[in-house]
Amino acid sequence: MSESTDSKTTTIASHTLRDPLHLSPPPPSTSIYNFSLPDADNHLIDFTQFHNKVLLIVNVASLCGFTPQYHELQQLYDKYHAKGLEILGFPCNQFGNQEPQSDHKIASQCRRDFGVKFPIMKKTKVNGEDQSALYQFLKDAKCGMFGFKGVRWNFEKFIINRKGDVVARFDSWITPSQFDGFIQKLLDEGEES
Numbered sequence: 001m002s003e004s005t006d007s008k009t010t011t012i013a014s015h016t017l018r019d020p021l022h023l024s025p026p027p028p029s030t031s032i033y034n035f036s037l038p039d040a041d042n043h044l045i046d047f048t049q050f051h052n053k054v055l056l057i058v059n060v061a062s063l064c065g066f067t068p069q070y071h072e073l074q075q076l077y078d079k080y081h082a083k084g085l086e087i088l089g090f091p092c093n094q095f096g097n098q099e100p101q102s103d104h105k106i107a108s109q110c111r112r113d114f115g116v117k118f119p120i121m122k123k124t125k126v127n128g129e130d131q132s133a134l135y136q137f138l139k140d141a142k143c144g145m146f147g148f149k150g151v152r153w154n155f156e157k158f159i160i161n162r163k164g165d166v167v168a169r170f171d172s173w174i175t176p177s178q179f180d181g182f183i184q185k186l187l188d189e190g191e192e193s
Contacts (some may be wrong), residue, residue: 004041032164035134040107040120044192045088053084055160057138059126060089061098062109064154066144070114072176076183077118084162085188087118090135092126095154099123126151160188 032055056076061067077087078098084117091106093099098107103122110116126135127150138158139149152171157184159168169188170179 010114011030030137032137034162035137037132037134040091040103041123042103042122045121046120050086050160051166052162053086053163054080054083054162054183055159056087056183057134057158058087058089058152059092059124059135059151059156060110060120061092061095061154062101062106064095064098067154069155069175070110070116073118075115076118076173076176076180080183080187083117085187086138089116089118089120090126090132091120092123092124092154094125094127094153098154116150126156138166159183159186162189 011059033051035046036044037046037047056073058073060070073087073089074179077085079085089110091099091103092140097171101109103120104125107120124132124135126132135151157168157170157174157176157179158166159170161167161180168179
């Protein structure tokens, strides 16, 4: 057994001893850069490309009262993409069935109706037993308001800094323009000379 395998076994074993009923998830053993996920057109997005970038991950829906936030997300992308901001939109149908369309139709509508140029990913589950491993990672890294771990609604946003740390989580009603300055600060802090 390799040294890395031994340490993983030790981590899992010590977690089992502390939590024999498995009521809490094991400690995170991954990095944001370990993920590779398909976009709506089924092209694999390798997250290693986001090294030294500020990443905004948001669960989206086409039939939601917060759907107009697509415009502000695109404005952020236009303003900061050249400085290192990346945005990934993850369609989700778990909240009021507000994203019933196919992946291709979702991406087409985002481009057509909102001028979205950032990647729209395949439809994703953000909560529950069959949730995306990415969303489990994000929620483990940063709880929501009042310590709530689950994603509460569409357009909840996670911000990852240039080092790969999940540094912020914004609820649905916090619009992208409200954290524009925060994005600018993160981009300025780690900018390569």
